[in-house]
Amino acid sequence: MDPxxxxxxxxxxxxxxxxxxxxxxxxxxxxxxxxxETINAVFRAVHSIKGGAGAFQLESLIRFAHVxxxxxxxxxxxxxxxxADVLKTMLRAADVLADLVSSARAGQEGGHPQQAxxxxxxxxxxxxxxxxxxxxxxxxxxxEFQPMSAAxxxxxxxxxxxxxxxxFKPRADLYAKANEAALLLRELTRLGxxxxxxxxxxxxxxxxxxxxxxxLTWTVTVSGDTDELAIREVFEFVDGDCELxxxxxxxxxxxxxxGLDIGALLARVQADAIxxxxxxxxxxxxxxxxxxxxxxxxxxxxxxxxxxxxxxxxVHPEPLAANQARKTEAGATIRVDLDRVDRLIDLVGxxxxxxxxxxxxxxxxxxxxxxxxxxxxxxxxxxxxxIQDSVMAIRAQPVKSVFQRMPRLVRExxxxxxxxxxxxxxxxATEVDKTVIERLADPLTHxxxxxIDHGLESxxxxxxxxxxxxxxxxxxxxxxxxxxxxxxxxxxxxINRERVKGIAIEKGLIAADATLSDEEIDNLIFMPGFSxxxxxxxxxxxxxxxxxxxxxIQALGGRINITSxxxxxxxxxxxxxxxxxxxDGMVVSVEGQTLVAPxxxxxxxxxxxxxxxxxxxxxxxxxxxxxxxxxxIDVGMALGYRATPLAASDxxxxxxxxxxxxxxxxxxxxxxxxxxxxxxxxxxxxxQVPGVAAATILGDGRVALILDxxxxxxxSRGEMRKAG
Amino acid sequence: MSNTTxxxxxxLDMNAAAPLLQALKDKRGKPLSVDASQxxxxxxxxxxxxxxxxxxxxxxxxxxxxxxxxxxxxxxxxLMGASQLAAQxxxxxxxx
Numbered sequence: 054m055d056p057x058x059x060x061x062x063x064x065x066x067x068x069x070x071x072x073x074x075x076x077x078x079x080x081x082x083x084x085x086x087x088x089x090e091t092i093n094a095v096f097r098a099v100h101s102i103k104g105g106a107g108a109f110q111l112e113s114l115i116r117f118a119h120v121x122x123x124x125x126x127x128x129x130x131x132x133x134x135x136x137a138d139v140l141k142t143m144l145r146a147a148d149v150l151a152d153l154v155s156s157a158r159a160g161q162e163g164g165h166p167q168q169a170x171x172x173x174x175x176x177x178x179x180x181x182x183x184x185x186x187x188x189x190x191x192x193x194x195x196x197e198f199q200p201m202s203a204a205x206x207x208x209x210x211x212x213x214x215x216x217x218x219x220x221f222k223p224r225a226d227l228y229a230k231a232n233e234a235a236l237l238l239r240e241l242t243r244l245g246x247x248x249x250x251x252x253x254x255x256x257x258x259x260x261x262x263x264x265x266x267x268x269l270t271w272t273v274t275v276s277g278d279t280d281e282l283a284i285r286e287v288f289e290f291v292d293g294d295c296e297l298x299x300x301x302x303x304x305x306x307x308x309x310x311x312g313l314d315i316g317a318l319l320a321r322v323q324a325d326a327i328x329x330x331x332x333x334x335x336x337x338x339x340x341x342x343x344x345x346x347x348x349x350x351x352x353x354x355x356x357x358x359x360x361x362x363x364x365x366x367x368v369h370p371e372p373l374a375a376n377q378a379r380k381t382e383a384g385a386t387i388r389v390d391l392d393r394v395d396r397l398i399d400l401v402g403x404x405x406x407x408x409x410x411x412x413x414x415x416x417x418x419x420x421x422x423x424x425x426x427x428x429x430x431x432x433x434x435x436x437x438x439x440i441q442d443s444v445m446a447i448r449a450q451p452v453k454s455v456f457q458r459m460p461r462l463v464r465e466x467x468x469x470x471x472x473x474x475x476x477x478x479x480x481x482a483t484e485v486d487k488t489v490i491e492r493l494a495d496p497l498t499h500x501x502x503x504x505i506d507h508g509l510e511s512x513x514x515x516x517x518x519x520x521x522x523x524x525x526x527x528x529x530x531x532x533x534x535x536x537x538x539x540x541x542x543x544x545x546x547x548i549n550r551e552r553v554k555g556i557a558i559e560k561g562l563i564a565a566d567a568t569l570s571d572e573e574i575d576n577l578i579f580m581p582g583f584s585x586x587x588x589x590x591x592x593x594x595x596x597x598x599x600x601x602x603x604x605x606i607q608a609l610g611g612r613i614n615i616t617s618x619x620x621x622x623x624x625x626x627x628x629x630x631x632x633x634x635x636x637d638g639m640v641v642s643v644e645g646q647t648l649v650a651p652x653x654x655x656x657x658x659x660x661x662x663x664x665x666x667x668x669x670x671x672x673x674x675x676x677x678x679x680x681x682x683x684x685x686i687d688v689g690m691a692l693g694y695r696a697t698p699l700a701a702s703d704x705x706x707x708x709x710x711x712x713x714x715x716x717x718x719x720x721x722x723x724x725x726x727x728x729x730x731x732x733x734x735x736x737x738x739x740x741q742v743p744g745v746a747a748a749t750i751l752g753d754g755r756v757a758l759i760l761d762x763x764x765x766x767x768x769s770r771g772e773m774r775k776a777g
Numbered sequence: 778m779s780n781t782t783x784x785x786x787x788x789l790d791m792n793a794a795a796p797l798l799q800a801l802k803d804k805r806g807k808p809l810s811v812d813a814s815q816x817x818x819x820x821x822x823x824x825x826x827x828x829x830x831x832x833x834x835x836x837x838x839x840x841x842x843x844x845x846x847x848x849x850x851x852x853x854x855x856l857m858g859a860s861q862l863a864a865q866x867x868x869x870x871x872x873x
Binding site: 223229231235238239251256257260262265266267268269271 | 797801805819820828829833853858
């Protein structure tokens with residue numbers, strides 16, 4: 054396999070992390086975060102993406118990241134104020150960057166429709182930054198590195214263009230690490246007018262050449278509006294793999310002598326402290342830029358220039374070694390292939406089953422509860438449970454990974470609908486199994502779209518109702534009794550119940566004279582075929598209704614509910630299992646077989662009286678529950694365990710709610726109890742069986758099937774129709 | 778003409794340097810005409826090999842020319858300041 058492909062994969066994985074970091078940093082800044090470390094993190098994120106993209110020759114990604122990074126650098130150095138407008142543009146740029154990354158990942162290097170326009174905006178921001186005076190509105194006074202430039206009274210005119218002579222000699226390692234001299238040169242020549250000279254004197258004849266060695270040395274003279282920092286950044290990712298020297302040529306005459314060139318001064322101080330040029334941080338050069346007037350006002354409180362050298366070094370790209378040290382400190386994490394974790398979880402599942410089997414055997418052997426064996430077994434059970442919890446925790450992830458995709462969605466939908474929206478998230482750190490998280494994104498996306506498109510009123514209507522123009526959509530996650538609960542709420546007009554009922558009647562979903570409670574009307578929106586939008590809108594109506602959301606939540610073993618207050622807004626509440634590896638089940642018996650019904654689907658259990666059960670002809674039966682009728686499905690017959698239905702008084706009915714909110718009663722022989730079971734895929738180990746979702750292994754070593762309630766209900770309904 | 782022609786691969790990245798070297802070694806001792814019209818990407822290591830070949834042919838007293846070059850190849854040479862590789866080819870092109 055191509056080793057490059059593996060590196061490439063890693064790059065894209067890291068890109069995802071960087072993009073997340075980028076967005077959350079920008080959002081934090083939008084929310085008033087003024088910590089210099091935040092903007093540094095944002096800058097680093099874009100910078101790393103650019104660097105990685107360089108290694109893989111992803112041209113449009115590099116180009117855009119570069120422009121973006123330049124603008125961020127202006128912001129980082131305090132020359133560009135982080136006003137709300139600027140941050141909005143930055144957030145859109147982050148979106149475009151994310152798109153470019155994903156298209157590059159898909160192997161499409163075609164650019165982005167908004168790329169050019171946004172590049173221009175960013176460039177305009179970076180270009181205008183020096184002259185931009187509205188920085189006063191945001192209080193950036195305590196911005197850590199700003200005082201440095203203010204400490205010296207620099208003239209505010211633009212520095213004269215200067216030239217740098219860059220001597221660059223790649224080592225063989227540079228190529229071996231999939232870096233390419235040609236690309237570095239290309240990036241370097243982009244910085245200004247350049248003249249490239251190549252020294253080929255070390256190239257041997259064909260007989261002696263090693264194709265994987267490095268013989269060439271380039272001397273590039275770059276002139277124009279650039280600085281040493283920008284030049285060194287080009288080579289940042291090949292730091293130890295090349296010989297590099299950058300020398301200023303014809304530097305602004307006289308500046309050094311008059312003592313105004315603080316950059317050179319600081320560089321000298323740095324050079325004294327650190328012997329080689331290569332490793333000396335070059336950031337101080339950046340300080341030569343003129344200080345904008347508002348910043349200069351801060352001069353009196355500024356610390357003496359020399360004392361700020363080290364903080365400056367901290368916030369800029371550091372030498373490789375220092376960088377690695379910091380990374381190691383920051384998070385002791387390792388990247389593990391998900392397959393390995395899955396396998397471990399699987400094995401622990403086996404262990405739990407095995408432990409249960411052992412416990413049962415010991416019981417059967419008639420050993421006393423207080424015997425050493427039984428006690429040891431109890432301890433083993435506790436340990437097993439702890440191991441299981443810990444292993445599940447490995448795969449648990451904070452819902453943040455899904456939540457952080459939502460701000461972008463909100464921005465896009467807000468722009469499309471013309472409704473100003475603020476997204477508030479809560480409980481982002483709530484953890485849930487990765488397998489659940491992955492399947493959470495689609496329903497959440499749909500619900501948020503729906504909340505903005507249908508939930509929130511137009512700004513005019515909001516004004517009329519005395520609400521602030523900006524609507525609020527809240528996304529919250531919390532743990533509640535062993536499950537994760539996610540709420541999506543809006544402060545819109547709430548559900549228009551009359552309209553919902555009208556539509557449901559019109560579409561034949563309910564009878565015209567049906568009397569429904571408010572709650573029942575609210576839940577009508579989950580019915581298949583229900584869509585309140587008069588026209589299919591671009592945003593919510595993509596052929597996906599709330600019934601699809603409900604179905605995908607149910608497929609995860611979850612439930613969804615809506616509560617709505619007219620004029621105040623609606624709240625969708627989803628409750629999901631924390632994992633798809635174990636399940637809370639009701640263990641029941643049918644014709645001597647042990648089956649498991651997922652607890653989440655069960656509303657109540659009841660012992661039917663013979664007079665409540667009515668036959669509809671054939672084997673179809675209904676049961677009367679509090680005045681209503683629901684189909685009574687004999688599980689034994691549905692799965693083919695028996696040919697004649699069990700007498701009504703001989704069994705227990707489980708009232709369940711299936712797909713689309715339809716209720717039915719599953720009729721079983723007896724209930725054994727409630728238990729957490731380890732889910733084993735039947736498809737992976739045998740094949741798909743209609744009516745059976747999965748299997749588990751019980752303490753006595755027998756396999757018990759986990760019922761697929763929706764299929765059983767659907768199949769029985771079909772048969773009932775045939776019979777009727 | 779008994780010129781042998783060597784058509785360069787599309788991507789002359791680091792993986793292409795070794796095969797390129799071998800191909801050039803095989804052609805040694807005869808006048809060589811290099812066809813770079815297919816080249817889409819030229820990297821530093823392949824450039825080294827080409828420069829080495831040019832020098833080797835010169836030592837051998839044999840003609841070496843870049844007969845055809847794609848814009849990307851020409852661009853790559855210009856970018857890396859290896860115009861000596863292209864300069865010769867221009868002269869050769871003109872004399873044809």
